[in-house]
Amino acid sequence: MNRQDMEWCVSMPKVELHAHLNGSVRNSTLLELARVLGERGIIVFSEVENVIMKDDRTLHEVFKLFDLIHILTTDHSTVTRITTEVIEDFASENVVYLELRTTPKRNDSIGMSKRSYMEAVMEGLKAVSSVDVDYAPTGLKTNTFNGTTRKKIYVRFLLSIDRRESTEAAMETVKLALEMRDLGVIGIDLSGNPIVGNWATFLPALKYAREQGLYLTLHCGEVPNQEEIKAMIDFLPQRIGHACCFEEENWKKLKSLKIPVEICLTSNIRTETISSIDIHHFVDLYKAKHPLILCTDDSGVFSTCLSGEYCLASSAFGLGKTEMFQLAENAIDFIFADDGVKEDLRATFEVAAEKLD
Numbered sequence: 001m002n003r004q005d006m007e008w009c010v011s012m013p014k015v016e017l018h019a020h021l022n023g024s025v026r027n028s029t030l031l032e033l034a035r036v037l038g039e040r041g042i043i044v045f046s047e048v049e050n051v052i053m054k055d056d057r058t059l060h061e062v063f064k065l066f067d068l069i070h071i072l073t074t075d076h077s078t079v080t081r082i083t084t085e086v087i088e089d090f091a092s093e094n095v096v097y098l099e100l101r102t103t104p105k106r107n108d109s110i111g112m113s114k115r116s117y118m119e120a121v122m123e124g125l126k127a128v129s130s131v132d133v134d135y136a137p138t139g140l141k142t143n144t145f146n147g148t149t150r151k152k153i154y155v156r157f158l159l160s161i162d163r164r165e166s167t168e169a170a171m172e173t174v175k176l177a178l179e180m181r182d183l184g185v186i187g188i189d190l191s192g193n194p195i196v197g198n199w200a201t202f203l204p205a206l207k208y209a210r211e212q213g214l215y216l217t218l219h220c221g222e223v224p225n226q227e228e229i230k231a232m233i234d235f236l237p238q239r240i241g242h243a244c245c246f247e248e249e250n251w252k253k254l255k256s257l258k259i260p261v262e263i264c265l266t267s268n269i270r271t272e273t274i275s276s277i278d279i280h281h282f283v284d285l286y287k288a289k290h291p292l293i294l295c296t297d298d299s300g301v302f303s304t305c306l307s308g309e310y311c312l313a314s315s316a317f318g319l320g321k322t323e324m325f326q327l328a329e330n331a332i333d334f335i336f337a338d339d340g341v342k343e344d345l346r347a348t349f350e351v352a353a354e355k356l357d
């Protein structure tokens, strides 16, 4: 894809449904934070610099990197800062609806609770100034500036349960999500290192979330654990992420149930979860008209952006502009926000369709 094609992908409105807050931090911010911790003797900057800039990590190494990122970002003011930056970055490439997911973290040594972590996130959202942000279901809590019409982004939150967590910790996250519903928290995600933890541990919290009307998306099939994949699909989440290591039986089931899949191309290739882009399951799912959504996963960690993911799909699978636009617009059907938001987004795409050629 050439520069013009990239510019076209940037100008198209887009919907991002699978983005982890701490994976979407700018490299420049991580390096700046690392330099400060280096000067204070908490880490060795030169070692960290190499880890941050390395771009071919295995899935396992990626989770080691996240531990480092969490050391760099986990205090309230930094959480606030990165939230603002991540939302502004997505808005700057014309993402018009963003479901941002993050794992509420408890860190007693710095007086952080899961709730205060999320309050820091909300503060970051409210500090966004480059774009108007609609973040609450009522639509009343919108940052507006001088009554002028400006670019707008919808932001909703998914709270992630980390696979390292206990049943109790997972339940605490779900309860927090319920308490923060009127601040735009609409669902729960299960994520983290896929070789850690058992499905049964998270099931009570996920069941409770569903009973209470929260939406669910699960990281599913990042490693070939067919038993877990089957259990996850049988649970009927509203969406799943990745779906890389499915065997025939589970493929059939997924397709017959039409559970939408959040596809993260660069992430899958960089972590070697999929060995080569031309055998990526995007092709099979796309041909089968299975609901799918292109997403970034961790735009910072994998040095990508949503426009870049569309470019990659275009060059790797031969999608033309019409197909890319359709793919982006179709994502509206799979967002967790209400019908009013969907209608507004459809109108945005309609206007864009007239302008774009």
Ligand code: 6MZ
Binding pocket: 020, 021, 022, 023, 062, 066, 067, 101, 102, 103, 104, 160, 162, 191, 192, 193, 194, 219, 222, 267, 271, 297, 298
């Ligand atoms: C599974 C992932 C992930 O929550 O601290 N995370 N979990 N698979 C992936 N694909 C490679 N990428 C990110 O964001 C970082 C956390 O998101 C999860 C991991 O738990 C990681 O620690 P937050 O904002």
